[in-house]
Amino acid sequence: MTAALELLRAHYRDRLMAAKAVRASGASRVVGLTGTTAPAELALACGLFPVRISPPDDIATPTAALYLDSVIDRDVQVLFECAMRGDFEFLDLLVLTRGEDKLFYFLKEMVRLGRAPVVPPMHMFDLMGSQRAAVQQYNLQNLNWLIAALERLAGVQITDEQLRASAQLTNRCRELQRKLLALRWEGRVQGVEAMEVIGAGFCMHPVRYTQALERYLQELGPASAPKPAPRLLVASSEPLSQLHLHRRLEEAGGLVVAEDDAWGSRAPGDDIANGGDPKQALLQKYWHDTAHAGVSPREARQAWFLHQIQRCDLDAVIFYVPPGDHQFGWDYPRLAAQTTAAGKPSLLLRQDAADASTVSGPVREFLAALPASRQRACP
Amino acid sequence: MSLTESQRAASRARHEALTQLQVSRTLRTYQKAWFEKLRQEVFEQGRPYAIGGALVPHEIWEALDLPFITDVWYSGLVAARRQSGYYSDFLSRQGYHEDLSRYGALTLAVMLDEQNADKPWGGLPKPSLICTNIADRGAQIMADYSAATLVPMEMPVLRHPHPEWWEMSRWQWEDLDESPRIDVMVAQLRDLVAASERVAGKKLDLDRLREILARVNRQEEYFDQIRAIIATADKLPARLGEVMSQVMGIQWHRGTEWALNQARAFHDEIKHRADHQMWVCPNEQYRLMYVGQGLWQNLDFFTDFEQRYGAVFVRSNYLSIAADGYLRYPVRDPLRALASRYVTMSEQMHIPGLGGAWAKWEARRHRIDGGLSIDRWWGARLINLALEEQGIPILNLSVDPVDGNTWDEAALKQQVSQFIEQRLAPARKQR
Helix, strand or coil: CCHHHHHHHHHHHCCCHHHHHHHHHCCCCEEEECCCCCCHHHHHHCCCEEEECCCCCCCCCHHHHHHCCCCCCHHHHHHHHHHHHCCCCCCCEEEEEHHHHHHHHHHHHHHHCCCCCCCCCEEEECCCCECCHHHHHHHHHHHHHHHHHHHHHHCCCCCHHHHHHHHHHHHHHHHHHHHHHHHHHCCCCCHHHHHHHHHHCCCCCHHHHHHHHHHHHHHHCCCCCCCCCCEEEEEECCCCCCCHHHHHHHHCCCEEEEECCCCCCCCCCCCCCCCCCHHHHHHHHHHHCCCCCCCECHHHHHHHHHHHCCCCCCCEEEEECCCCCCCHHHHHHHHHHHHHHCCCCEEEECCCCCCHHHHHHHHHHHHHHCCHHHCCCCC | CCCCHHHHHHHHHHHHHHCCCHHHHHHHHHHHHHHHHHHHHHHHCCCCCEEECCCCCHHHHHHCCCCEEEHHHHHHHHHHCCCHHHHHHHHHHCCCCCCCCCCCHHHHHHHHCCCCCCCHHHCCCCCCEEEEECCCCHHHHHHHHHCCEEEEECCCCCCCCCCCHHHCCCCCHHHHHCHHHHHHHHHHHHHHHHHHHHHHCCCCCHHHHHHHHHHHHHHHHHHHHHHHHHHHCCCCCCCHHHHHHHHHHHHCCCCCHHHHHHHHHHHHHHHHHHHCCCCCCCCCCEEEEEECCCCCCCHHHHHHHHHHHCEEEEECHHHHHHHHHCCCCCCCCHHHHHHHHHHCCCHHHCCCCHHHHHHHHHHHHCCCCEEEEECCCCCHHHHHHHHHHCCCCEEEECCCCCCHHHCCHHHHHHHHHHHHHHHHHHHHHHC
């Protein structure tokens, strides 16, 4: 393992490491961002350290079990538990997005009842996923409220120049990540490793992340030969903030070349436009070019996936719909039919990938049954 | 589970025997005739119609004379006919897994199932327009199947929840619902109006919409008065199942003259029964509240504990939210009042702090001894905790409100019986 990969992997595994170090050193204040629609660029522009807040793997949730209903997503339960036990106490502000509205409501109530002294101040950034003009003004208002909250925290006003500079910084991250995604399709990077490398970007300062990612890509070099394995695309009902699924698929002999998920292939998207009003450019980016379940209409949500399944260098699709799904299942039959129509076999996994004993068998069987001729059939 | 014709007849006979309110009969007669007319107009005359979720502004369609039905209302018909298990299985066979909500989706199932002719009231024609909450992905499937226009509504997050929301909702709604949230709802309502106008072939008359909103207010005022009668009468004057059916039957037609007249008749009958001490259970011992989505698959379940325990169900969310969630004064700007009505509709029963405060206030008002809740409802746990902390025991039932596959009558009855014997009775003795 190279030094760059080691560094990226360390930040992926201990996702709050950099943020805590910054906070402890007093170098800057720290803002936690849940979900995928809160722009880290705003925090950077006023000298704050942004860090993505994600549910850690495999923790007990006794407090969540007391207050939260079983119908509420597991990720929300885990984040609630973390917040209540003080994991986020070091944050100066916790920005929640509409995908975590229930987390916001429950934590707010705990605060009201005086049962959550360790929960940091919260801000709801309610960027709607509807891709229509009716919500534009509301989304812009929400962006302005977030700016005001961050400026209040930092004690400075965000200028257009600062905003452009921070967008430039994160655009460089995106550019490098897109190079990594291309290498994945060439079969030169394992899916597990790619997820770690991409995910580290949510936990590190972009300057340090860019340096590490550049080094990592250089060290990959031309020497890394394509891996001869069935190339898989993953569509998941829940954010892939952990590696279980990729591990199971690759332990069984597959190679995950892409995933329709903001923790993986959908992380970079396009650049933030560098001309015109930087605030508008930021809004356009996070409103129109972010992958999450709340995007509507369906065509906007699924366009990327439908494009990928047409690729000749893709062998099969894995639909991951573990227990607890309340939405993706309505889309699944249609997506599965479209995958079949594109000539790609698919596997529906309804088990939790954390449980290797139930997942590995079906995955191995599926991969073994893939037609050999399809592999490397690209002209 | 799907009943045979003879089982269905027996169920109808039992239900008829339990029916106490004259308005229950007039409601059934009206609904059937209305639906028959709708089918005739749509099938025979090709008139377009709309399907809406429960929490979208039907008032706009009423103002445009655009016929519509509500998905959960029709799902309720499927459940009441004991066909929910069959249609739930049908959806599973189509690839829609069992964890997906069936609450409104039975309507979709009835539409997709072209082979089975045994459908409530002859089945549903294809709609021209569908409007539901944006999270309702089944609506897109229905729109694909029907080639209908889909207008999803996206509700903004409530940033500043007020626990005693019902004290603000009638007159102080601009503060309660937050102006920017109302603004974004108005913008989405304009999209719905434009789509509805295209389907209806006419322009929306805002004066007419204002009249309809005012009529809805008058209807909900009757519900408010009915709730007060039920809460304060010596004993329960009408069974919960009948009250729930009546409230929702009227709500689906809110804004019409018929709905207003039916609400008045409903009020008059409840008042008459209370004035003349016509009690559901003269030996009333325990007053229970029901928290959560209606057990539409078996509303008669609530009557099963009257004789043995003197236990009556006096309160559900349905009548109470009609009074506290819908009323909006004034209606000077009808779209804005409408936006406020729907911007948090139903969520105020779930959101931590709001749901609990309301349930406690309702419990005090109705002199509640205990409650039943169903656990497939977000926010229920905190509501139950709030009630328990107030000394009101709560039984949580693990059952889907409409899916017959989750119904085990014997087990559920045993659970409720044990709850009454082991928790309500000792608490009563202590008091």
